[in-house]
Amino acid sequence: MKQNTVPVSEAETQPETQTESQPVRSEPAPPRRKNARWQVPRSVPDSLRVLVTLAMVAIACAALFWAWHSQRGHPWTRDGQVLGRVIGVAPQVSGPVIRVAVSDNQPVRAGDLLFELDPRLYQLAFAEAEADLTQARAEADTARADLVRAGKQHQSGELADEAYQLKIAVSELASAALAAAQTRLDTAQLQLKLTRITAPVNGYVTNLTLNLGQYAKAGVVQLALIEQESFWVTAYFKETDLAAIPIGAPAAVTLMGYPKRPLRGEVESIAHGIARRNQSDHPSGLAEVSPTFEWIRLAQRIPVRIRLLERPADVPLRIGTTASLAILPASAADKAAPASAPPNSTP
Template sequence: MKTKLLTLLLVVIAATLVTLKYQHYVTQPWTRDGQVRANIIEVTPRVTGPVIAIHVTDNQRVNAGDLLFEIDDRVYLSAKHQAQAALAQAEAVMSRAKNELTRMSSLEKRTPGSVPVITLNNLNNDVESAKANLEAAEAGLDNAELNLAFTKVYASKDGYITNFNISVGAQVVANQPVVALIDEDSFWVEGFFKETDIHSMQTGDTATITLMSYPDHPFEGKITSIGYGIAQSDGSTGTKMLPNVNPNFEWIRLAQRLPVKIAVTSLPENIQLRVGTTASIMITKQATSAN
């Protein structure tokens, strides 16, 4: 009799624990499929040339405006001098055209009919043409000065330089990224939750985050957004324009996972967030008031 009572008691305790665990999971969804993320800026030179100086090292923290590296500026300095000469020439042509128009206009005023109308029209056209050439020369100088300034590459945000593999003498190409800059003010954690957990979540819910690299130091966050869609694998076009359809077992229905974006609200001083590291996330849902 005692054995039966003990067995029954153990069954009741086990059922109670399972029920409590299920209720806890329902009210506080949890996933180990989380990652630390941040905005990553691709540092891209605007001009082409060999690197002549490097002022940072790989994985260094930088401030916005810090000089990262310099590109050989001799070609662009020469282009600036040429643009300055072209501007001076355009200014001289403009001055001559204006002077000629002024002289002929004064002569026409003193002696009406002494200057043909077509001559005055042509002189006006010369002035307008000289004006257009002057503006083009000014634009050319502006462009040359910009290119010269672009030979110095600066950090656009506070953050961390990573994957910096160029050296002095390396050739960089305009509009080709050379290094990543991680914006230190943009870190967030993204968790992928089963679709069965999403329906009762809402923005503002509290999240407890534990990084695999800091298992004993959980910290807090809040849901800022919940994904509205994921890519569809079944039905996508495969080889020979036929749809891809994955095998499926009728008695098993796997829940899809949707991304949930979580902003970090409190971070212990001894924790350094690093993009791509793994996180476990538990959501504490907000209590809903009865109507």
């Protein structure tokens, strides 16, 4: 007799799986290992760590104290600038430019021609003044001769006193007219000469924008001329450093473009004042002062003028370039060192 077999489903044969209501348990992620490079070994005792920290703090404090002491005894600054006398060349007469005899940045000597204006009008004025002088001289000679004759006639009684005084007045007027004509001639001659504009000093032409045909007005600057021997350095020191900067103190000047070529200098003068930033004039006539925060006070910087004692040929000076300044002790006057900043300090 055959037995009836019931097929068993796969679901019944497989073990029961977790239902949705049962949360899935995840294994905790392994802890991240910190960079062993920055970990202090466990074997180092705490006392050694404290000693190392204290030693580092002491070294930093010593460096700051050394920098402060060095700055206080021998002031220095990187806030310096090369300056010089700039002469604005302007014609004293007006006229169109007919010649430009120099180029930009060209060195010139005193008396060298810079540019020339059209002289024709001034030549005509000179010729007219010369003719006026000739006429005035002739009239003065005639009046003088008449006065001599009148004097003889007056002595002999042939000429009355009134007529003689009139001759004297005419002669004096003629002499005055002669002097005026001579002055006009001198003025015309000077104006004609001034159509040729020359260099007043030895120097360098800079910022030349003058062109042929351009009308140059009298008194208007047409080009700039930097005087050759007029360079100096202005350094801006903090007001707290001025007590250590006597007049005549030696200084080391280092140009930013030539850091390995320090120049010798000396303190020439110290400015007696700077502009106020927090005060202005009120319409009422009273001073209008802006509020300030007293817990932060920044030291003002005062201009100190440094005279250069040497100018090497291979270190050209240019107005506006940056320079570093260090005030040296008197014993170091002949051993100027580069004006470099002490480490770990801010000027």
